[in-house]
Amino acid sequence: MNPHRRQLLGWGAAAAGAALAPGLRLIELAQARSPQEAASKLQRWGLLIDITKCTDCDVCVTACHEENGVSGHGRPATDAQWIRKVSLRDKRTGYAQTLPLMCQHCEDPPCVDVCPTGASFRRDDGIVLVDKHTCIGCRYCVMACPYGARSVVHEAVSGQKAGVPRGKGTVESCTLCVHRVDRGQTPACVEACNRDGGKAMAFGDLNDPAAEIHRRLKSEPSSQVRADLALNTGVRYQGL
Amino acid sequence: MARVHYREIEGGSGGYYALLGALAALIFAGLVAAWTMEHEGHYVTGMSNRIVWGTPHVFAVFLIVAASGALNVASIASVFGRDLYKPLARLSGLLAVTLLAGGLAVLVLDLGRPDRLIVAMTHYNFKSIFAWNIFLYTGFFAVVGVYMWTLFERRLNLYSKGVGLVALLWRLVLTTGTGSIFGFLVAREPYDSALLAPLFIVMSFSFGLAIFVLVLMAACGWTGRALGEVVLKRLRELLGVFVATVLYFVAVHHLTNLYIARQHDLERFFLWEGGVYPALFWFGQVLIGGLLPLLLLFGTASRRALAAAALCVILGGLAQLYVLIIGGQAYPQRIFPDKEVSSSFFDGVVAAYAPSLPEVALGAGGVALALALTAVALKVLPFLPRSLADGDVGGSTA
Numbered sequence: 001m002n003p004h005r006r007q008l009l010g011w012g013a014a015a016a017g018a019a020l021a022p023g024l025r026l027i028e029l030a031q032a033r034s035p036q037e038a039a040s041k042l043q044r045w046g047l048l049i050d051i052t053k054c055t056d057c058d059v060c061v062t063a064c065h066e067e068n069g070v071s072g073h074g075r076p077a078t079d080a081q082w083i084r085k086v087s088l089r090d091k092r093t094g095y096a097q098t099l100p101l102m103c104q105h106c107e108d109p110p111c112v113d114v115c116p117t118g119a120s121f122r123r124d125d126g127i128v129l130v131d132k133h134t135c136i137g138c139r140y141c142v143m144a145c146p147y148g149a150r151s152v153v154h155e156a157v158s159g160q161k162a163g164v165p166r167g168k169g170t171v172e173s174c175t176l177c178v179h180r181v182d183r184g185q186t187p188a189c190v191e192a193c194n195r196d197g198g199k200a201m202a203f204g205d206l207n208d209p210a211a212e213i214h215r216r217l218k219s220e221p222s223s224q225v226r227a228d229l230a231l232n233t234g235v236r237y238q239g240l
Numbered sequence: 241m242a243r244v245h246y247r248e249i250e251g252g253s254g255g256y257y258a259l260l261g262a263l264a265a266l267i268f269a270g271l272v273a274a275w276t277m278e279h280e281g282h283y284v285t286g287m288s289n290r291i292v293w294g295t296p297h298v299f300a301v302f303l304i305v306a307a308s309g310a311l312n313v314a315s316i317a318s319v320f321g322r323d324l325y326k327p328l329a330r331l332s333g334l335l336a337v338t339l340l341a342g343g344l345a346v347l348v349l350d351l352g353r354p355d356r357l358i359v360a361m362t363h364y365n366f367k368s369i370f371a372w373n374i375f376l377y378t379g380f381f382a383v384v385g386v387y388m389w390t391l392f393e394r395r396l397n398l399y400s401k402g403v404g405l406v407a408l409l410w411r412l413v414l415t416t417g418t419g420s421i422f423g424f425l426v427a428r429e430p431y432d433s434a435l436l437a438p439l440f441i442v443m444s445f446s447f448g449l450a451i452f453v454l455v456l457m458a459a460c461g462w463t464g465r466a467l468g469e470v471v472l473k474r475l476r477e478l479l480g481v482f483v484a485t486v487l488y489f490v491a492v493h494h495l496t497n498l499y500i501a502r503q504h505d506l507e508r509f510f511l512w513e514g515g516v517y518p519a520l521f522w523f524g525q526v527l528i529g530g531l532l533p534l535l536l537l538f539g540t541a542s543r544r545a546l547a548a549a550a551l552c553v554i555l556g557g558l559a560q561l562y563v564l565i566i567g568g569q570a571y572p573q574r575i576f577p578d579k580e581v582s583s584s585f586f587d588g589v590v591a592a593y594a595p596s597l598p599e600v601a602l603g604a605g606g607v608a609l610a611l612a613l614t615a616v617a618l619k620v621l622p623f624l625p626r627s628l629a630d631g632d633v634g635g636s637t638a
Contacts, residue, residue, distance in 0.1 A: 076584065136353050137354075140368070143292065
């Protein structure tokens with residue numbers, strides 16, 4: 001091979017590398033959904049919460065409400081709560097546990113079934129949401145939710161966060177931080193738990209064989225809250 | 241039987257205008273309450289994230305259930321061919337429409353976003369029984385409207401039986417739908433029963449007839465029209481049967497729950513330990529709304545006793561719906577069986593609730609709207625017969 005040809009090939013390889021490198025980076029970025037792209041049935045987002053690691057802290061609650069601009073008015077009965085820490089005590093043995101409880105993102109959500117206008121809906125990727133433009137505030141979904149996970153916005157809201165619409169007179173609940181998930185991030189509660197809490201929460205695609213959550217659900221025992229209702233929840237618990 | 245002569249009420253007396261004025265004041269108070277709730281948000285009411293359906297729903301459901309029941313008298317006349325009830329059919333249809341209007345007004349004005357009613361009319365999720373009810377309620381107005389047309393227009397009288405049958409079937413489906421709003425709530429133990437649909441149907445028979453009896457007695461009394469014993473005797477017996485049937489269904493519901501171990505806590509709550517709810521159940525629903533009316537209806541033949549019994553049925557009915565709707569939410573949801581549960585979101589505890597002034601005002605405004613519409617309609621069109629005296633009604637075939 002003459003030197004001229006070798007040099008040409010070298011330049012070609014460098015050019016190809018320079019052209020492909022950002023492309024490879026783009027593939028990585030493209031794994032996050034673009035806002036224009038519809039949610040896909042290929043995915044089923046979910047949480048796995050190991051309550052043996054769940055401590056008395058409430059960093060998940062604080063992070064959620066900060067992320068989503070959910071602030072109270074000092075009225076516990078009417079203030080919204082998207083996620084709450086629940087304390088359990090076995091009636092017979094007295095064994096005590098604590099766990100975070102939020103919308104369980106059911107495959108067959110009763111809130112979606114009862115909503116007269118279709119404002120309560122389930123995305124193809126399993127995230128259950130409320131369309132703030134078509135919710136009429138009838139509160140039937142609150143009646144239907146088996147987990148007490150929904151809140152009515154009882155008064156005017158201020159300090160709303162971009163991407164997290166809220167509105168007086170409508171119903172709301174955990175969105176699984178859909179605005180973050182669509183950017184390829186994890187929900188705020190999971191991030192906070194793994195940073196400052198007991199590292200009890202994992203987020204991922206239940207359908208993806210490569211995802212940690214999928215592997216753990218396949219190889220370790222887990223349970224659903226109110227499994228008797230056969231709702232196939234997206235949020236699963238360990239140690240319950 | 242002799243042809244029935246109908247006539248509008250005169251509606252020119254001071255008493256009539258005083259009645260309309262009082263009802264208008266109540267309607268205005270209801271509108272102010274609705275405006276306050278809409279403007280400030282529902283935190284100004286007694287409702288919370290645990291009791292999301294409060295006193296307005298008690299009134300709204302009562303009026304809607306009573307509306308379908310009020311149509312019974314007309315159905316008995318047209319569909320089952322009982323001549324005695326024919327002179328009462330027009331008033332029966334009128335009350336069905338006005339009570340439904342009052343109930344729906346309360347329901348709509350209690351929405352978190354009443355300004356989005358148009359959304360409810362243009363976006364439908366047909367798996368929701370609420371969405372079905374929107375069609376059932378609006379369709380009821382249309383069906384009863386046509387039915388009343390066949391009752392008013394002599395040329396169309398022959399169609400009244402067929403249209404009356406449609407109206408009867410429609411109202412049975414409608415009340416099934418109202419009962420199923422609660423019956424389909426699988427995640428709440430106090431509801432979640434197919435029995436609620438037939439229970440609501442018999443409740444509608446009872447509440448609707450009680451209101452019908454009181455309105456008939458008041459309208460005849462205040463306009464000086466004869467109201468004979470033959471009619472009253474029939475209505476008395478009919479109301480008695482309905483009241484007894486409601487008691488039967490309530491008893492079956494509780495006995496079934498008492499038999500099921502996982503429902504024992506629930507029954508202990510509603511029958512004994514639940515504070516205001518067992519008190520309302522035993523004294524409001526069973527005693528005032530059930531046993532006392534039976535005593536008054538079958539123990540004596542006096543008109544006052546009939547009126548008192550009808551009033552008791554109404555009060556007992558409101559108590560029954562308060563226990564069902566608000567007590568059913570106050571009872572903690574069983575999310576973790578066998579565990580004592582606590583949280584900052586009132587898990588595991590009986591939810592606190594006290595009716596607020598705006599809620600009561602809105603509910604009373606709905607009742608006033610129904611009565612005001614009735615009073616105006618009686619003046620505008622001939623709904624009431626000139627006489628219901630014993631000689632003027634066909635009692636022999638009833």
